[in-house]
Amino acid sequence: MIYLAQVQKKGFLGKTGLRLIACQKSGDIWALVSETEPIVTTESNTFGEGILVLADITTAGQIRTINEATEWAINLLKQYLTKGLTPDFLQEQAVEIEQWRQSLTLQSQELSRRALELEARRDQLQELEEKLKKEQRRLQILAQNLKESEDESSNENGEEQERLERENTA
CATH class of the missing domain: 2.40.50 (OB fold (Dihydrolipoamide Acetyltransferase, E2P))
Known part of the structure; x- marks a missing residue:
C-alpha cells in the first residue's frame, strides 16, 4: 500500500x-x-x-x-x-451534499408515510367492498323472499278466487 x-x-x-x-x-x-x-x-x-x-x-x-x-x-x-477545488469549495460541496442527503431522507420518510396511508385506505376500501357484497347478498335474499311471498300470495288469491267462483256457480 x-x-x-x-x-x-x-x-x-x-x-x-x-x-x-x-x-x-x-x-x-x-x-x-x-x-x-x-x-x-x-x-x-x-x-x-x-x-x-x-x-x-x-x-x-x-x-x-x-x-x-x-x-x-x-x-x-x-x-x-487549477480546477478551483479549494478547501472552501470542497467544504461547500460537502455541506450541499449533506443537505441533499437530508432532503432525500425526508422525502423517503414522506413516501413511506404516504405508502402506509395508501395501504390503510386500501384496507378500508376492501372492508367496505366486503360490507357492500354482504348487503347485496342480503338484499337479494330479501328480494327473493318477497317474490316468493308475492307468488304464494298470488297463488292463494287465485285459489280463493276459484273457490269463490265455484261457490257462486254452485
Whole structure:
C-alpha cells in the first residue's frame, strides 16, 4: 500500500523513521492515518528531516520503495487548485451534499408515510367492498323472499278466487 509519510530523525544513532500521514485507498482516494509510531528504517537516511515521501509498505511493515513526494504534491496541487477545488469549495460541496442527503431522507420518510396511508385506505376500501357484497347478498335474499311471498300470495288469491267462483256457480 502506498503511504504519504514524513521523514523524521530518530535519536543520536542517526536512525530515521517515517511518520505515516495518509494511505492511498484507490486512485485519487486517500485516507488519513491515525497517529502511529514512526517506522524506523535505514532506507530513509538519504532524505532530509521533514521531507515528504511516498512509501510502498507491505502489510507486514516492510518498505518496498521510497520516493520523494515533491513532484507528486506539485502535480496534485496543479490538478486540483487549477480546477478551483479549494478547501472552501470542497467544504461547500460537502455541506450541499449533506443537505441533499437530508432532503432525500425526508422525502423517503414522506413516501413511506404516504405508502402506509395508501395501504390503510386500501384496507378500508376492501372492508367496505366486503360490507357492500354482504348487503347485496342480503338484499337479494330479501328480494327473493318477497317474490316468493308475492307468488304464494298470488297463488292463494287465485285459489280463493276459484273457490269463490265455484261457490257462486254452485
